[in-house]
């Protein structure tokens with residue numbers, strides 16, 4: 001029966017919001033009778049869900065779109081669609097049209113529900129379907145989803161971003177903040193729990209501003225309390241937080257919520273007050289460090305991670321030294337460091353004092369070397385400890401090893417093929433590497 005059904009393939013780039021959107025796109029296609037292709041070459045519909053946060057991401061995606069031309073050449077019946085943030089960015093869209101004329105249609109991030117219509121139109125008239133909605137209208141909430149995992153799920157709580165950090169394209173492509181209603185989110189979480197989901201991740205570009213755009217008095221902490229009370233959900237994660245809006249009260253309230261995990265991802269972006277101001281981040285180095293200190297005091301077992309940008313326009317050796325010393329001070333568990341990438345249309349792209357590429361590269365290397373040592377040391381502190389791990393499945397690198405995550409979001413590898421998938425297990429850590437832990441199953445149940 002399945003043999004006769006049309007197959008689809010979705011390629012996803014970018015952040016968790018895009019991963020979530022791809023699950024919605026897959027759900028819509030399956031409702032339309034499609035099944036997932038085992039290999040892209042078997043697919044009759046190929047979707048590329050794009051990201052434009054950095055130039056490097058865009059170039060990779062445009063390269064991939066170029067490679068997909070061959071697929072179309074071999075089978076002209078394949079329908080190709082491009083969705084995601086590049087579609088919402090005029091410059092990127094122009095590039096797609098210029099370099100990928102084999103693309104049949106584009107679909108905006110606020111139009112996911114129109115996928116069946118666009119597919120039909122692409123099939124019928126073969127002309128490039130371009131009808132990107134200008135309005136950032138609210139997506140219907142009852143869209144189907146095909147979740148990649150049985151036990152974990154993404155739950156969007158706030159769409160868009162109104163922060164306008166001066167380097168960032170996201171508010172320009174995803175529109176202003178738009179919170180979902182708390183009842184709706186709770187309902188979603190209840191239904192996921194009913195389907196066997198045990199871990200949820202609440203999603204937003206700045207989850208800490210949840211509720212501020214609603215006419216009701218509801219905060220992110222209120223929402224966490226609501227979600228924590230849903231039976232069946234054992235672990236609650238959230239991403240991304242904005243340090244400016246992360247207050248001490250939230251740290252205290254989280255301590256009282258059993259399901260909310262002790263992982264604090266707090267993108268610092270820079271350790272220099274001058275640069276933070278230029279970035280429009282709304283906090284100082286000192287305020288940030290106070291928050292970290294408070295988190296460590298209230299949650300001593302927590303993991304703290306960050307994002308950082310090196311080579312923001314005008315960043316001097318002294319500014320970079322401030323970032324470096326902040327890293328030494330905080331001792332992050334992990335950090336994602338990015339080379340500043342000018343994004344046309346953002347304020348920072350027009351600033352003078354763009355930092356030369358080699359200088360940015362050297363700074364990135366220095367910071368990554370430092371962080372590697374710190375991550376390793378932080379992980380070594382966990383050797384010999386027993387921890388609960390939610391097992392995802394076989395490790396991508398080695399299928400004879402299973403991989404999972406702790407509450408603190410540490411990657412843990414367990415020797416043993418095909419076992420404990422989607423289960424919480426107790427693990428004793430016996431080896432610590434910079435970016436992963438290796439453990440053995442304890443002989444008692446979790």
Ligand code: SAH
Nearest residue numbers: 167168205240267307308309338339340341
């Ligand atoms: N809303 C989230 C994620 C935004 S994108 C947040 O505020 O943290 C993820 C990361 O990409 C950011 O944290 C930032 O470190 C990085 N980033 C965003 N724009 C960038 C740019 N123009 N160049 C380099 N890195 C960038």
Ligand code: SF4
Nearest residue numbers: 161164165168170205
């Ligand atoms: Fe971009 Fe800043 Fe919004 Fe994050 S908070 S998405 S970095 S503008």
Ligand code: F3S
Nearest residue numbers: 014015051052053085
């Ligand atoms: Fe990229 Fe869009 Fe996410 S630009 S980081 S996919 S919101």
